[in-house]
Amino acid sequence: MIETANLTKKYGSFTALNDLNLSISEGTVFGFVGQNGAGKSTTFQILATLMSPTYGTVYIDGLDIAKEPAKVRRLIGYMPDFFGVYDQFRAEEYLDFYGASYGLTVPERKEVIPQLLELVNLSHKRDSYVDLLSRGMKQRLCLARSLIHDPKVLILDEPASGLDPRARVEMREILKELKTMGKTIIISSHILPELAEMCDEIGVIDSGKLVAQGTVSDIQQKLQQQKVIIVNIKKDVEQTVRFFEDDPDVGDLQVLENGAIQFSYRGTDESQQALLKKAVMADIPLLGFSQLEKNLEDVFMEITRGAEEE
Numbered sequence: 001m002i003e004t005a006n007l008t009k010k011y012g013s014f015t016a017l018n019d020l021n022l023s024i025s026e027g028t029v030f031g032f033v034g035q036n037g038a039g040k041s042t043t044f045q046i047l048a049t050l051m052s053p054t055y056g057t058v059y060i061d062g063l064d065i066a067k068e069p070a071k072v073r074r075l076i077g078y079m080p081d082f083f084g085v086y087d088q089f090r091a092e093e094y095l096d097f098y099g100a101s102y103g104l105t106v107p108e109r110k111e112v113i114p115q116l117l118e119l120v121n122l123s124h125k126r127d128s129y130v131d132l133l134s135r136g137m138k139q140r141l142c143l144a145r146s147l148i149h150d151p152k153v154l155i156l157d158e159p160a161s162g163l164d165p166r167a168r169v170e171m172r173e174i175l176k177e178l179k180t181m182g183k184t185i186i187i188s189s190h191i192l193p194e195l196a197e198m199c200d201e202i203g204v205i206d207s208g209k210l211v212a213q214g215t216v217s218d219i220q221q222k223l224q225q226q227k228v229i230i231v232n233i234k235k236d237v238e239q240t241v242r243f244f245e246d247d248p249d250v251g252d253l254q255v256l257e258n259g260a261i262q263f264s265y266r267g268t269d270e271s272q273q274a275l276l277k278k279a280v281m282a283d284i285p286l287l288g289f290s291q292l293e294k295n296l297e298d299v300f301m302e303i304t305r306g307a308e309e310e
């Protein structure tokens, strides 16, 4: 549904996007994650036909966005990260204004606007002035606005930013509903765990490059090839350190304050099993031998740091 090839954007001599290749199939909720300044908004503005790339192509539903931008705009709903709301409008009027600008007739608007207000839980605020709505409500209204012409594809730039946990959960529930309606959704955030909960696939962008793409578990697995092992012992620290240091797959070994030994391990699951067996046979007084689970935030920090060091 969304295909980018070698997408590159330069601002003067600064490269904000560097050969970005994305492939997002229909009905997918795709999370686009990266730190501040990674290139998320730049990508989204290009996808939304608001900015031209310096180089590269984008196809949305088979249409080349450079050649048929008007058709593409009918297909997409875009929610920018900063949105101006027209404060003098009430919520319902605001949607009516956008509906009219998309060419919806009065009867069409009368039908669709109550449905959208219901979808984003704002039916009770239909007559409230937009500037009196809370941040979360404004964000939901903006989402409703991006849906007014029933687009197939939604491009949502940090829709959950600045929301409190409750408002984030509400936003997540709405996105789930949109997914069941068959929409293809690309959504950005700088918080990986937040996206992981609601997305089928994740792309990680760093300094304008896509550094990882796949399902959340794919990415986690890929990044956990270098494991961290913790060995708990109460005695024979030196002998234990020597034993593990002898293994070629062990690195960065250190004795922690609580006396446990920690090291990184490059071997396979099978060789890890063999190492544990060998330790038991060698009478190492093991109390514990465990693999440190990295959480998603650790994983994200690791990949983005990795790209910086290249």
Ligand SMILES: Nc1ncnc2c1ncn2[C@@H]1O[C@H](COP(=O)(O)OP(=O)(O)OP(=O)(O)O)[C@@H](O)[C@H]1O
Pocket: 011, 014, 016, 034, 035, 036, 037, 038, 039, 040, 041, 042, 043, 081, 190
């Ligand atoms: N109009 C512009 N002129 C020059 N540089 C720009 C312009 N717009 C963005 N940049 C730079 O391009 C890089 C990518 O910016 P972009 O807004 O796409 O990042 P982002 O991932 O959306 O960040 P954030 O999470 O902070 O919104 C940044 O270094 C930014 O400073």
